[in-house]
Amino acid sequence: MNLGIPVREQTALLVIDVQERLMPVIYEQEKIFANVNKLLRGAEILSLETIITEQYPKGLGNTCKEVEIGENKTLIEKVCFSCMLSEPVTEQLKLTNKKSLIICGVESHICVLKTTLDALKQGYEVHVVADAVSSRTAENKQIALDRMRQAGAFITSVEMILFMLLDKAGTDEFKAISKLIK
Secondary structure, eight states: OOOOOOOGGGEEEEEEOOBTTTGGGSTTHHHHHHHHHHHHHHHHHTTOEEEEEEEOHHHHOSBOTTSOOOSSOEEEEESSSSGGGOHHHHHHHHHTTOOEEEEEEEOIIIIIHHHHHHHHHTTOEEEEEEEEEEOSSHHHHHHHHHHHHHHTOEEEOHHHHHHHTOOOSSSHHHHHHHHHHO
16 A cells, blocks of 8 residues: 655655746735745755746746745756656656655646646656645635545645655754744
8 A cells, every 4th residue: 555655765846837927817826936935945955856847938937936946956848738748857757766756836727637647647656735736716726636636646735745754853854844844
């Protein structure tokens, strides 16, 4: 039985399409910015591979300035809704031998959903961060989370997933993650 406990060395963070022309109409956009940034900082603290995608940036703009991308992050442009149909994304995951994906971004019922379903189909363990994904409506977000759960994705929160990647208290990483969450 797969309990959905991610192994840090085999886990990547995938930030999907938090872009300039999408975010103004996204439900709870400020919460999404804050939680995506916590995940990005947490991934940095925990040395997780991080991939950030942009859906058709010519039309939807680039990743929002509110997103703290940081250094050494892979930013990939795509036109397919599913990140798993983007060769640069799948090649990066294969290259780094990742088996688990932590997924956040927008829109829950389109790119996040299709990426999750395709990743599950390809054998990845998928953790969808419920408080770091959204859609234009709360209803579409909820339906998408339910659909991803039905398909076998683990629905989690920012705090849950970051602490699942830690083994014990008292370490420098624990202190940094704890500070990030407060």
